[in-house]
Amino acid sequence: MSHPRSVAPEIDFYRGVSYVGGLVAIGAIYFASAKGGLALASIHPSATPIWPPTGVALAAVLLRGYWIWPAIFTAAMIANATTAGSVASAIAIATGNSLEALAGAYLINRWSSGCSTFARPNSVAKFALICVVIAAPISASIGLTSLSIFGYIEPRNFADAWVTWWLGDVTGALVIAPVIVLWASDHHHVFNRHEFLETVGVLATAAAVGLIAFSPLIEQTPGRDPLGFLAILPMLWAALRRGPRDTATVALVLAGITIWGTLTGGGPFTTTNPNASFLPVLMFLISITVPSLLLSADVAVRKKAEESLRRAQIELERKVAERTQELELANAAKSRFFAMASHDLRQPLHALGLFVAQLRMPLKTRERTKTVERIDATRKEMDEMFNSLLDISRLDAGTLIPKITEFPIVRLLQKVETTFRQATREKGLRLRVRPSNAWVRSDAMLLERILINLVSNAVRYTLQGGILVGCRRRGDMLRIEVWDSGPGIPEDQKQNIFGEFFQVSAPVRNRTGGLGLGLFIVERLRLLLNHQIDLASTVGRGSRFAILIPTVDECVTSTPPVDSPHPGAFAVEGKVILVIADAAIVQEGTGGLLDKWGCSVLAAGSDEAALVRLAKREQRPDLIISDYHLASGKTGIRAIEQINAAFGSSIPAILISGDTAAEPLRDARDKGYILLHKPVDPMRLRAVMHELFRDHEGRDTGRAL
Numbered sequence: 001m002s003h004p005r006s007v008a009p010e011i012d013f014y015r016g017v018s019y020v021g022g023l024v025a026i027g028a029i030y031f032a033s034a035k036g037g038l039a040l041a042s043i044h045p046s047a048t049p050i051w052p053p054t055g056v057a058l059a060a061v062l063l064r065g066y067w068i069w070p071a072i073f074t075a076a077m078i079a080n081a082t083t084a085g086s087v088a089s090a091i092a093i094a095t096g097n098s099l100e101a102l103a104g105a106y107l108i109n110r111w112s113s114g115c116s117t118f119a120r121p122n123s124v125a126k127f128a129l130i131c132v133v134i135a136a137p138i139s140a141s142i143g144l145t146s147l148s149i150f151g152y153i154e155p156r157n158f159a160d161a162w163v164t165w166w167l168g169d170v171t172g173a174l175v176i177a178p179v180i181v182l183w184a185s186d187h188h189h190v191f192n193r194h195e196f197l198e199t200v201g202v203l204a205t206a207a208a209v210g211l212i213a214f215s216p217l218i219e220q221t222p223g224r225d226p227l228g229f230l231a232i233l234p235m236l237w238a239a240l241r242r243g244p245r246d247t248a249t250v251a252l253v254l255a256g257i258t259i260w261g262t263l264t265g266g267g268p269f270t271t272t273n274p275n276a277s278f279l280p281v282l283m284f285l286i287s288i289t290v291p292s293l294l295l296s297a298d299v300a301v302r303k304k305a306e307e308s309l310r311r312a313q314i315e316l317e318r319k320v321a322e323r324t325q326e327l328e329l330a331n332a333a334k335s336r337f338f339a340m341a342s343h344d345l346r347q348p349l350h351a352l353g354l355f356v357a358q359l360r361m362p363l364k365t366r367e368r369t370k371t372v373e374r375i376d377a378t379r380k381e382m383d384e385m386f387n388s389l390l391d392i393s394r395l396d397a398g399t400l401i402p403k404i405t406e407f408p409i410v411r412l413l414q415k416v417e418t419t420f421r422q423a424t425r426e427k428g429l430r431l432r433v434r435p436s437n438a439w440v441r442s443d444a445m446l447l448e449r450i451l452i453n454l455v456s457n458a459v460r461y462t463l464q465g466g467i468l469v470g471c472r473r474r475g476d477m478l479r480i481e482v483w484d485s486g487p488g489i490p491e492d493q494k495q496n497i498f499g500e501f502f503q504v505s506a507p508v509r510n511r512t513g514g515l516g517l518g519l520f521i522v523e524r525l526r527l528l529l530n531h532q533i534d535l536a537s538t539v540g541r542g543s544r545f546a547i548l549i550p551t552v553d554e555c556v557t558s559t560p561p562v563d564s565p566h567p568g569a570f571a572v573e574g575k576v577i578l579v580i581a582d583a584a585i586v587q588e589g590t591g592g593l594l595d596k597w598g599c600s601v602l603a604a605g606s607d608e609a610a611l612v613r614l615a616k617r618e619q620r621p622d623l624i625i626s627d628y629h630l631a632s633g634k635t636g637i638r639a640i641e642q643i644n645a646a647f648g649s650s651i652p653a654i655l656i657s658g659d660t661a662a663e664p665l666r667d668a669r670d671k672g673y674i675l676l677h678k679p680v681d682p683m684r685l686r687a688v689m690h691e692l693f694r695d696h697e698g699r700d701t702g703r704a705l
Contacts, residue, residue, distance in 0.1 A: 019067075026060050027071035034079035037168070040263065042275040044153055045084035046093060046143065047161040049278035050259060051168035053079075054136070055176020057101035058108075062115055062177070063184050066102060073098040089150045096142030100169065104135030115185045118178055118244040121298045128174060128290050136169035164275060167282045174289050175255050178248035186245055199246055206234035206250040210257030216266030225268035228284070231258075235288050239296035247296040251289040258285065348378045383679055402443040402529055406552045409438050409471060409478065412448050416455055416469055423459055430466030438471060438478045440549040446525050447549065451480065453522050454545050458484035465542070474548065481546045488539040572689055573598030576619055580610050580626035580639050590625060593682060606630060607639035611646055620647050623689060628657035628664045628675070637671055652692040656680055 033052040041048035057072045076097040081090035108117055112126035140162050147153045153161060212218065213227040231254050238247040261267040262281050263274075269284070271277045355375045363371065417433040424431040440447075451469075458467045465485025472479045526533050526547060537543035577599045579590045587603040594601045602617065604610035607630070614621065624643060626636030640653045657664045658678040668675035674688055 022064065023068060023071040026056075026064070026068050027075040030056050030060075030072055030075035031079050034076060035083075037172075038079065038083050040274075040278070042273075043157065043164055044147070044161050046080055046089075046147060046152070047165045047168075049164050049168045049171075049275060049282055051165075051172045052176050053097065054100065054139070054169040054172035055174075055180065056172075057097065058104050058131075058135070058173050059177040059180035059184070061101050061105035062108060062181055066105070069098050069102055072101055084152065086150060086152075089146050089152060092146030093139075093143040096139040096146075099142065100135045100139035103138055104130055104173065107134060115181055118182055118248070118293060118297055120301055121294050124290070124293045124297045128293075131173040131177075132170050135173060136166050139169050140165040160275075164279065167279060167286075171255075171282045171285055174286055175248075175251055178244070178289075178293060179252045182245040182248050199242060202234055202238050202242055202246060202250060203253060205237065206231075206253045207257065209234055210254050210261075214258045214261030214267035214269075216261055216264040218266070228268050231284075231288055235292040236295070239292045240299055242296075243300050244293060244296045247292050248289075251285070251292060254288070255285050348382045351378050379679075380681075383681055386677075386679055402446060404441060404443055406439055406441050407444050408554075409436050409440050409480070409549075412444065412451055413469065413471075415448060416451050419452060420455055420459055420467075424467065427459065427462075428464070429459065429462055432466065432468045432470075434468070434470040436471040436478070437554070438473065439552050439554050440478050441552050442529055442531070442549050446529055447531075450522050450525050450529075450531075450547060451482070453519070454482045454547075457519060458482055458486060458543070458545075462486040462542075473551070476551055477548045478551045479546050479548050481544055483542065483544045485542040488541055489535070489537040489543055490539055572686070572693070574600065575622040575693070576600045576602070578610060578614070578621040578624045578626075578643070579603045580605070580607065580624065580630065580636060582606065582627065582629075582631040586627065593685075597686070606632075607634065607642045610639065610643060614643070614646070620649070621651060623692060624651055624653040626653065626655060628655050628659060628668070635667070637667055637673065640673070641671075652695075654685075654688060654692070 030053050033056055037048045037051045037053060038045065039048075040050045053076070060068050060072070073094045077087075077090045077094035080093045081087050107130045108114060108127055112130065113119065113123045117123040117127045144153065144158060144162050144165060148155065148158060209230045213224075213230055218224065234250050234254070235247065238250040258267065258269075258281055259278075262269045262277050269277050269280045352375060355371050355378065358371050359368065359375075413433050413435060417431065420431055455467060455469060462484045463486070467485075468481075468483040470481055470483075472481065522533070532548045534546050535543065536546075572594075577594050579587055579594070579601060581587050581590065581603070582605045584605075587605070591601040591603045602610070602613050602621065604613050621643075624640050626639055628636045630636060630639060636653075636655050640651070640655075644650055653673050655664070655668050655673050655675045656678060657675060665675055674692070676685065676688065
């Protein structure tokens with residue numbers, strides 16, 4: 001195996017050979033074109049009206065770089081030294097030719113987009129201006145000045161020779177350089193037969209027009225002279241249809257035929273003085289080439305703009321079609337949502353109706369107690385459904401914004417165990433929650449919702465055995481796992497279980513309440529938190545869900561959690577509660593429950609009615625419980641604020657709303673009120689009341705101290 005260093009000299013050698021080969025090739029082409037142009041000189045052997053080397057040199061520098069100047073200099077020096085003058089004058093002329101190409105290419109690169117100069121009209125105009133005003137005068141001025149110094153040209157012929165030299169260089173640059181640059185830099189395209197035939201057609205037309213107007217094969221008469229204007233036809237065809245490359249090629253074909261015809265005595269430009277004949281030829285070629293290149297560039301820009309617009313329209317149509325399809329799918333999903341929700345919500349409502357009918361009949365104490373328990377279980381089932389719908393609504397509305405904090409995972413594990421202890425015991429299942437001292441970084445509330453949904457799903461589908469919740473450390477991540485001994489998930493359904501309304505097929509005896517949204521909510525929440533979740537399951541043996549959370553070092557400075565006091569520590573008996581609700585049934589239900597808890601209840605349908613009731617009672621309420629939406633477009637927040645203003649103090653308040661939009665939650669948060677969503681679990685309401693009374697009594701104690 002050879003060492004890489006041994007390859008380097010070989011690579012350098014091939015680069016050197018390639019460089020020298022390029023110089024030789026360019027120099028040979030330049031020399032041949034130079035000798036051909038000098039053969040047409042008449043006013044002076046070194047001042048010819050036809051000078052293709054300018055275009056060759058300019059194109060070579062643009063395409064290959066400034067390093068090829070030695071080839072131009074050497075070829076120009078040899079061509080002039082073997083034609084007329086001396087070696088010194090040949091060196092001076094070669095210097096002018098080299099500077100002409102280098103200066104022109106440098107300005108075109110800096111000012112006129114380099115090899116892309118023929119792609120836009122303004123760049124073509126800059127290219128023509130550089131060639132006419134800057135590049136060509138350099139060669140003509142240096143060359144003729146050197147010939148004058150060495151005595152090879154008479155002063156009286158200097159002006160005519162300079163104009164001839166200048167026009168020859170300008171024509172070479174404007175006619176030859178574009179053809180070489182455009183053909184060399186043209187990107188490869190897939191062969192198109194129609195475009196190829198059109199290119200052949202326009203070139204053939206240019207050749208035919210050139211032969212008709214300038215060929216010596218046809219006798220030149222005064223009536224034939226205007227035929228030279230026909231040259232504009234193929235130029236327009238190429239400019240409008242074929243682009244800059246074919247336009248430049250057509251100009252070259254016409255230039256070749258025109259020069260040949262004039263040289264052999266044909267065409268409208270022929271006179272007895274060859275030099276005088278070629279000067280109008282040059283002006284003619286410049287006048288048809290530059291405008292045609294400008295027009296072709298403008299047409300090309302317009303075609304690109306039209307193509308971009310067409311593509312943008314196609315892309316817009318595609319996006320509209322995709323969006324329309326998404327909307328159709330969303331509408332179908334919404335219809336499916338309402339159908340599924342309607343069906344599943346009717347089930348517990350139907351059961352509630354039957355249980356209520358049973359309560360109206362004479363029942364023994366044990367039967368009545370059992371029926372009440374079934375009603376409560378059905379209510380909890382409905383509550384779980386509504387919570388799922390509420391979660392979906394919040395996720396869709398974008399109102400769930402994660403609040404990332406650092407906390408011990410043991411709190412959530414304890415919450416899971418407390419929440420499902422009774423449910424698993426009633427089903428005869430074992431629930432084991434293994435504690436962990438790890439601290440994690442996440443949103444505690446949303447992570448709790450994920451774990452609650454995972455364990456709830458496990459409890460729902462597990463008929464025997466148990467559920468295990470535990471943690472494993474994986475580097476800087478904590479892996480929380482939920483195991484169950486349920487029916488398992490078939491392999492072909494693992495990709496679908498996180499979809500909305502999806503429920504794994506199960507025996508009829510396991511068909512419990514639920515909308516099939518639990519794992520869908522889990523997926524949405526874990527994406528919101530950017531947590532990873534994976535699943536392993538075996539049919540008939542159970543499943544394991546695992547979620548990975550970033551861990552942090554234990555925050556020893558954090559305030560240790562304070563255990564919530566037992567509800568009895570802050571009794572609600574004797575508290576004056578103001579209930580504001582515009583629905584009589586809500587007033588009766590809330591008031592009846594609070595009355596059973598030993599509270600003194602005042603119920604009203606509006607803020608005005610509440611103020612009247614309070615004025616008659618002449619007693620400040622201890623707590624206000626108000627619906628968020630009241631009659632006449634008013635809100636519970638406004639009612640609470642008016643009552644606070646009437647008593648000149650801040651009264652603890654709870655808002656209750658069935659609206660899942662972001663506005664009620666934002667308004668309540670801004671005012672510092674607690675917002676509960678309907679249906680409200682009675683125990684949840686009682687716990688919030690205890691918390692408010694505890695905080696209020698704590699503030700009163702602090703002020704007393």
